[in-house]
Amino acid sequence: MASIYIAQCYVKTYIDEIQRQLALNMVTIVSEEEAEKLLSSIKIPPRPAVIVEINREKSKEEPDLRRIAQIVSKDIALTASLLKTANSPFFGLRTKVENVQQAAMTMGLNNVLSIVTGLAIKNAVKTKELDMERFWDSAEKVANVAAYLSKRVPGVPKELAYMYGLFRDCGIPLMLQKFPDYIETLKKANAGSKSDFTRLEDDTHATNHATIGYLLAKSWSLPNPICQALLNHHDISILHSDDNISAEARGLIAIIRFAEFLCDTRQMQNDHDWDESGPVVLAYLGITEDELSDIKDAVFQYQEED
Numbered sequence: 001m002a003s004i005y006i007a008q009c010y011v012k013t014y015i016d017e018i019q020r021q022l023a024l025n026m027v028t029i030v031s032e033e034e035a036e037k038l039l040s041s042i043k044i045p046p047r048p049a050v051i052v053e054i055n056r057e058k059s060k061e062e063p064d065l066r067r068i069a070q071i072v073s074k075d076i077a078l079t080a081s082l083l084k085t086a087n088s089p090f091f092g093l094r095t096k097v098e099n100v101q102q103a104a105m106t107m108g109l110n111n112v113l114s115i116v117t118g119l120a121i122k123n124a125v126k127t128k129e130l131d132m133e134r135f136w137d138s139a140e141k142v143a144n145v146a147a148y149l150s151k152r153v154p155g156v157p158k159e160l161a162y163m164y165g166l167f168r169d170c171g172i173p174l175m176l177q178k179f180p181d182y183i184e185t186l187k188k189a190n191a192g193s194k195s196d197f198t199r200l201e202d203d204t205h206a207t208n209h210a211t212i213g214y215l216l217a218k219s220w221s222l223p224n225p226i227c228q229a230l231l232n233h234h235d236i237s238i239l240h241s242d243d244n245i246s247a248e249a250r251g252l253i254a255i256i257r258f259a260e261f262l263c264d265t266r267q268m269q270n271d272h273d274w275d276e277s278g279p280v281v282l283a284y285l286g287i288t289e290d291e292l293s294d295i296k297d298a299v300f301q302y303q304e305e306d
């Protein structure tokens with residue numbers, strides 16, 4: 001009985017916190033009512049303990065880098081993934097980093113934390129309905145390419161682009177947990193255009209993976225550009241609209257859409273609406289046809305080396 005009471009209190013506090021955050025930000029886009037309804041029916045995983053512990057140390061007046069390195073290093077799998085990512089050719093570090101402290105000193109603490117937070121989502125979101133290994137493998141490929149492309153957008157560090165790459169579709173496994181027939185929606189969406197994905201979800205389930213991913217990002221206190229980009233990532237028209245969305249969020253949306261196209265091309269998969277969205281994305285990033293060919297070559301080369 002006591003444990004049920006504690007769980008209820010936790011859910012109440014959790015919803016209150018989300019509502020507080022929504023009230024502070026973007027309340028016009030996801031209403032409190034909608035957020036409450038979704039949060040009471042969809043199981044959004046809490047921030048992993050390692051992220052909570054790191055942020056607690058980071059928020060101190062004088063954060064102890066060694067202490068943060070120790071917290072991350074306790075998780076061997078997370079540390080291995082962090083070092084693999086940091087040393088990937090997409091990140092272009094001049095010297096190889098061999099431990100968490102070295103990574104933090106070379107890349108900067110905040111940048112290392114962006115990568116760690118991105119990697120933490122892989123363990124936090126799971127469903128039996130999907131081959132999660134394949135799902136995260138594909139997300140990681142897109143995230144790596146996004147890190148490389150981030151130099152096209154001022155104010156977007158590669159680590160932030162990488163984190164966004166891993167989070168961008170985290171709402172999909174959560175939709176699968178909630179709706180038994182979502183797998184059919186996913187099949188239809190995969191056969192159609194990316195821009196119709198969320199509309200199809202809305203019509204069938206009265207919500208979509210972009211909204212669910214946004215709510216998760218808010219509950220994990222991710223940076224605002226990530227939250228905004230998650231919510232709008234299937235709407236390429238937002239790149240040239242006057243909506244209340246930051247330049248960094250727009251940049252993230254453009255980078256990811258281009259990264260998806262490059263990964264699809266590499267895997268000989270059809271990117272259904274690239275003919276339509278491609279020119280908009282490339283114009284936003286200031287990429288010419290000649291440059292496109294050079295970028296493709298560089299990305300494919302790095303994917304081979306990685």
Ligand SMILES: [Fe+2]
Pocket residue numbers: 168169209233234
């Ligand atoms: Fe998506």
